[in-house]
Amino acid sequence: MYVRKNGDQKLTLVVSGMLWQRSLVMMDLETRSLWSHLLGRSMRGTLQDTELEPVTSLLTDWETWRRTHAKTTVMTLPRATDKFTRGYYRDLNKFVVGMANATQAKAWGFQDLKDRPLINGDFAGQPIVIHFDEKSATPFVYERKAGDQLLTFVRKDKQIIDEQTKSTWDLESGVATDGKLKVKKLKPVVATSSFKTAWQNFHPQSEYWKPAQK
Numbered sequence: 627m628y629v630r631k632n633g634d635q636k637l638t639l640v641v642s643g644m645l646w647q648r649s650l651v652m653m654d655l656e657t658r659s660l661w662s663h664l665l666g667r668s669m670r671g672t673l674q675d676t677e678l679e680p681v682t683s684l685l686t687d688w689e690t691w692r693r694t695h696a697k698t699t700v701m702t703l704p705r706a707t708d709k710f711t712r713g714y715y716r717d718l719n720k721f722v723v724g725m726a727n728a729t730q731a732k733a734w735g736f737q738d739l740k741d742r743p744l745i746n747g748d749f750a751g752q753p754i755v756i757h758f759d760e761k762s763a764t765p766f767v768y769e770r771k772a773g774d775q776l777l778t779f780v781r782k783d784k785q786i787i788d789e790q791t792k793s794t795w796d797l798e799s800g801v802a803t804d805g806k807l808k809v810k811k812l813k814p815v816v817a818t819s820s821f822k823t824a825w826q827n828f829h830p831q832s833e834y835w836k837p838a839q840k
Contacts, residue, residue, distance in 0.1 A: 628666045628678035647827040664820065664828045685819040686764040687712060694799040715763040722822045723756070723765040724832065725749045725815070731829035735822065739765060742837050744786065744797075746770060746778050754815055755779050757786070757797035765819060768800050768812035 630637045635656065642653035642660055646669065652661040659671025666678040684691070691698060715721070718740055724733035732749050739745070739758035747754050755770040755777070770777045777788040779795065786795045793805030800812035818825075825832060 627681050627683035629681060630678065632673060632676055632678075647824070649824050649827070662828070664818070664824060680816045682814040682816050684764065684766070684814075686759075687762045690759065690762040690764055690798065694796075712762075718763065720822055721763070721819060722825050722834075723767065723817050723819050724825050724829065725754075725767075725817050726829055726832070731825075731832035732835065733820075733822075733825050733829070733832050734765070734835045736763060736765070738835065738837055744779060744781055745835070747835065752815070755797070755812070759798065765817070766797050766800070767815050767817040768797070769815050770812065772802075772807050772810045772812070 630639055637654040637656055639652045639654050639661065642651045644651040644660070646662060650663045651669075652663050653659065654661065654673070657672040659668045659673040659676075661668050661678070666680055668674050668676045688700075718736035721736040722733040723736070723739075724731060726732075727750055730750050734745070734747075734756060736758070739756065740760050743758040743760065745756040747756065753770045753776055755768050757766045757779075758764070759766070770779065772788075775790060777790055779786055779788055779797070781787075786797055787793060787805070788795065788807070791806040793802045793807035793810075795802050795812075797812075800814060802808050802810045
């Protein structure tokens, strides 16, 4: 998901009908430049090499979204295929959640996240926490800081707490529900849920997180 602006120019992005690396290519109606949807970068045309500003987003199911966004609205579109049901996402080996910048990329496989659903990690010097909900196949990714305080999250008695203040956290909403940091909210970070093959195609030098061998 991106801010659809180039400087002060608002862009109208549509499906071009073309594929690149077996992935969707967008086109803006203003300059007819072509854009990679996974990179957010113009690959051809007047705006070639221009990058859109990414915004945080979440790929999840309706039940999970409604649980933390009860007053949400939703846009419905004509169904083009019946393929992408909840069952389609049961094969966790197909998917990763990744982060990338101009020089680095890192991804966490959904299958690895199933085995380790709470990870204190980092990307490009930014400390992050990943909480994976297996039922909805959703990775929730946040900066693991409250203000200037760096936090380390652990599971204790079926709850998630931080070791520094012993506060209890709901990592679907990113909000502390009890303890010293109650009502504090973690900042979500830009992370992309993607087919593993697509991530490899667009980020061939990506690092892949693996759990430590026991």
